[in-house]
Amino acid sequence: MLIYFAIIIAAVLLIHNFVGQQIEVSGSSMEATLHNEDHLILEKISYETGKPKRFDIIVFRPYSDDKKTYYIKRVIGLPGETVQIIGSDIYINGEILNEDYGNALIEDAGIASEPIQLSNDEYFVLGDNRNNSKDSRNPVVGIVKGKSILGRAWVRIWPVNSFGVLKHQ
DSSP, X not given: OHHHHHHHHHHXXXXXXXXXXXEEOOSSTTTTTSOTTOEEEEEOTHHHHSOOOTTOEEEEOSSTTOSSOOEEEEEEEOTTOXXXXXXXXXXXXXXXXXXXXXXXXXXXXXXXXXXXXOOTTEEEEEOSSGGGOOSTTSTTTOSEXXXXXXXXXXXXXXXXXXXXXXXXX
16 A cells, blocks of 8 residues: 555656646736636646747746746747837847737836847746736846746636636747
């Protein structure tokens, strides 16, 4: 019986550390896509075999020395690209990004008011609630390194009436 119990505990720990885990949304920075107290399943495998894509909803650690804090944002800029926000328009490599995830016109471009060149393992992320989001425009958060990304928000499991796979692309 102890052997079976040990196997079950080991399996749960492996799944939690390498496959997926449950997380809770805290705040309104991803509204109207995600809401405060939504519960999600974080999927970790796809970024072990590939890299985040534009518009993926990712979970990352914004501060390397704080293992308890995580943010949920949408990938806008990819490695090697130049990102700039002029007015309410997001430019990727000098061309306007066609997207409809933001729920309002951008009021503050933050550090993206000047062109930002992303290196090989850097991502520019924004919350969907553009004017109520602490994201890559904020110098405290800044550009997200690939090693800080925990995984991709995959499925909303709570509230039950909103259960479903999240739209990324």
